[in-house]
Amino acid sequence: MTEGQKQLGLLGVALAVPIILVASWARAANTRLHESEGAAKDVAIASVSDDSYCTPQLKAIIRRVAGACGLIEGGGGRGCQPMEAKKVAALSGDDFNALFKPLAKRAHIIQFDSSKTELDPEAATLIEKAWSDQRGASFFFVVSRASTDGAADYNEGLSRDRAKGVLTHLQSKFKDEDLKNQVGLLWLGEQFAQLGDEFCGWNRSRSTACTAMEINRSAFVAWIDCAI
Amino acid sequence: MQPPDAVDADFEPGSYAATATRTPLIIATAGAVLGSIFAALSTSDFMQHLDRQVHAIHCSFIPGAGKELGESGCKAVMMSPYSSFFRESTWGGIPVSLWALATFAFLAYRAGVLLWRGKPTRAETQFLLAATLLPVLMTLVYGFLSIVKVGETCKVCVGIYVASALVFVGALMAHLKNPAPPEQGRFPLWFAEGVGFVAVLTLVYLLFTPSPDVKTSMTGCGTLVSGDDPNAVMIPLPSGTGEAAIEVLDPLCPACKAFDERLGASSLRNKLDLKAVLFPLDPTCNWMVTEALHPGACAVSEAILCAAGLTGEKDEKASQDVLKWAFKNQEKLRELAEKDEGALRNKLEATFPKVKGCLGGTQVKAKLTKSLRWAVANAIPVLTPQLFVGNARMCDEDSDLGLEFTLSKMLSKQGKQARAAVKRPAPPKAAAPTVAPKKVAEEEEANP
Numbered sequence: 001m002t003e004g005q006k007q008l009g010l011l012g013v014a015l016a017v018p019i020i021l022v023a024s025w026a027r028a029a030n031t032r033l034h035e036s037e038g039a040a041k042d043v044a045i046a047s048v049s050d051d052s053y054c055t056p057q058l059k060a061i062i063r064r065v066a067g068a069c070g071l072i073e074g075g076g077g078r079g080c081q082p083m084e085a086k087k088v089a090a091l092s093g094d095d096f097n098a099l100f101k102p103l104a105k106r107a108h109i110i111q112f113d114s115s116k117t118e119l120d121p122e123a124a125t126l127i128e129k130a131w132s133d134q135r136g137a138s139f140f141f142v143v144s145r146a147s148t149d150g151a152a153d154y155n156e157g158l159s160r161d162r163a164k165g166v167l168t169h170l171q172s173k174f175k176d177e178d179l180k181n182q183v184g185l186l187w188l189g190e191q192f193a194q195l196g197d198e199f200c201g202w203n204r205s206r207s208t209a210c211t212a213m214e215i216n217r218s219a220f221v222a223w224i225d226c227a228i
Numbered sequence: 229m230q231p232p233d234a235v236d237a238d239f240e241p242g243s244y245a246a247t248a249t250r251t252p253l254i255i256a257t258a259g260a261v262l263g264s265i266f267a268a269l270s271t272s273d274f275m276q277h278l279d280r281q282v283h284a285i286h287c288s289f290i291p292g293a294g295k296e297l298g299e300s301g302c303k304a305v306m307m308s309p310y311s312s313f314f315r316e317s318t319w320g321g322i323p324v325s326l327w328a329l330a331t332f333a334f335l336a337y338r339a340g341v342l343l344w345r346g347k348p349t350r351a352e353t354q355f356l357l358a359a360t361l362l363p364v365l366m367t368l369v370y371g372f373l374s375i376v377k378v379g380e381t382c383k384v385c386v387g388i389y390v391a392s393a394l395v396f397v398g399a400l401m402a403h404l405k406n407p408a409p410p411e412q413g414r415f416p417l418w419f420a421e422g423v424g425f426v427a428v429l430t431l432v433y434l435l436f437t438p439s440p441d442v443k444t445s446m447t448g449c450g451t452l453v454s455g456d457d458p459n460a461v462m463i464p465l466p467s468g469t470g471e472a473a474i475e476v477l478d479p480l481c482p483a484c485k486a487f488d489e490r491l492g493a494s495s496l497r498n499k500l501d502l503k504a505v506l507f508p509l510d511p512t513c514n515w516m517v518t519e520a521l522h523p524g525a526c527a528v529s530e531a532i533l534c535a536a537g538l539t540g541e542k543d544e545k546a547s548q549d550v551l552k553w554a555f556k557n558q559e560k561l562r563e564l565a566e567k568d569e570g571a572l573r574n575k576l577e578a579t580f581p582k583v584k585g586c587l588g589g590t591q592v593k594a595k596l597t598k599s600l601r602w603a604v605a606n607a608i609p610v611l612t613p614q615l616f617v618g619n620a621r622m623c624d625e626d627s628d629l630g631l632e633f634t635l636s637k638m639l640s641k642q643g644k645q646a647r648a649a650v651k652r653p654a655p656p657k658a659a660a661p662t663v664a665p666k667k668v669a670e671e672e673e674a675n676p
Binding site: 026 | 268272277279329336337429436438594604607611
């Protein structure tokens with residue numbers, strides 16, 4: 001073999017090996033690219049929460065309250081009358097309350113003094129804490145009540161003012177445009193779905209002793225993780 | 229032994245030179261072959277990513293002996309802007325390891341010829357020595373970039389550096405020990421051969437690599453429902469004054485850090501007016517993830533929002549400082565949060581006193597929820613990072629090696645026209661309920 005032949009032979013090998021490698025890698029990448037085209041991409045899409053506790057009955061109540069409170073397009077004015085709530089729920093008071101029991105960890109009970117609508121500092125703090133824990137929920141419900149002390153009409157007005165007091169505090173503290181689309185108020189007075197003393201064990205604004213009367217001088221606040 | 233420069237009358241330069249230079253040329257050839265193997269390995273890794281999928285990266289000196297995913301030095305180096313050139317005109321660019329492969333193959337050929345043929349002239353060993361300076365120079369440059377700029381070292385790259393040193397030492401010894409008298413060499417021809425190796429391999433690479441769909445590159449994969457920011461959750465990022473762009477990121481996500489670095493190293497960043505939407509992949513605040521992919525990301529996101537200020541004009545520098553610090557210390561912060569999130573919050577307050585009194589508060593938590601709900605309102609995928617140019621979402625597979633190519637296409641005149649022609653999607657139903665009163669009534673009747 002002449003020197004020239006040796007040189008050409010080595011040149012050929014030195015050039016051919018990387019060329020073959022690069023071409024084969026490129027072809028392999030091309031094949032994989034075409035094989036993967038059109039394959040479904042298994043990536044979740046960002047969405048609001050829709051928890052397992054969102055039963056059809058609960059969703060029906062949410063729709064009704066959200067519509068009546070102007071949270072959804074074309075809804076009426078803010079606030080729902082007690083009788084309407086009873087009709088919407090089409091449930092006994094106990095069954096109505098049972099719908100909200102899965103919210104034990106999400107809900108907070110804001111307590112008021114007898115015949116009062118003012119929020120004490122603990123109540124204000126708890127409302128703010130509840131509001132800031134929205135996560136994927138779409139609606140913030142304020143369900144206020146009054147104890148059976150006094151006249152029914154008076155208690156209806158009292159529970160309405162308690163619900164509105166919560167809303168007013170949220171508006172002043174957070175100045176959030178979304179409030180008007182997310183907060184639903186429902187005041188029940190003393191006539192429907194009174195809370196039993198088992199609710200004293202829930203997250204309350206007061207750590208003092210609690211009776212069935214006291215737990216109903218309250219506003220139940222919670223983000224509802226249901227997509228309607 | 230006769231000294232090389234004391235040639236007597238009956239000296240036979242060929243046979244003496246063959247003996248004296250054999251060992252150095254063996255070293256040089258071996259170094260060049262070794263360099264070719266490592267460069268081939270690195271090129272193979274790079275080219276695997278041309279199929280726009282996720283792959284393991286070789287990180288062992290012994291090919292196939294060990295593979296590591298994701299966060300290895302190899303991955304960081306390969307995804308860095310220094311791993312390839314001409315990224316705006318070719319998807320992924322031309323890998324620098326391809327040129328290393330061409331250079332080492334050429335050096336193996338030159339050293340191999342001298343070794344096989346024997347009797348190298350001084351001009352030949354001189355050229356070989358000069359040619360080996362190129363990998364040595366590149367070793368210095370890339371070693372510096374790897375340590376100082378990327379902050380990671382790649383084992384395969386270290387193999388290339390060692391091979392460069394070996395081939396240089398072999399060539400140097402061969403030249404020093406070569407007793408042949410000086411003569412006129414065929415330097416232009418040899419140089420042309422070297423250039424030919426690089427040119428041919430580059431041509432083969434460009435001819436055979438997959439071509440991207442230019443239309444998809446320009447229009448992206450999906451669009452925003454609305455790029456508006458009604459709740460002022462966006463954080464301005466360092467950028468220029470060009471087209472509005474939104475980066476959805478998690479401050480403790482390694483891919484976001486790498487993406488930010490790639491974007492920062494690209495001149496195209498100056499053509500964007502870039503803002504960030506925080507999307508921590510941490511269930512502490514994000515209901516869309518079930519496990520903490522990046523523990524502590526919610527706390528760090530809160531700190532960024534606090535630094536920017538929750539109301540009024542945003543303190544851009546303060547928020548960017550927190551983000552930069554979080555990117556720099558990602559691993560430590562994730563580890564700290566995994567053990568004790570309270571400790572992470574204390575560290576954030578100690579490092580950035582401005583966030584004290586805000587971090588962990590109800591206002592910033594509500595703000596972070598708004599940031600997450602921006603993603604819901606736009607029905608974007610639950611992943612980070614994501615880049616939206618105007619309203620068009622850059623395809624995920626284009627956000628690593630193909631970033632510069634795709635971004636340049638999106639920002640081109642044709643890209644703007646193509647994006648403008650894409651119809652925006654309707655808002656997601658779950659995010660904005662639109663149940664009409666009549667329908668409500670019907671449902672009530674159906675459920676007495």
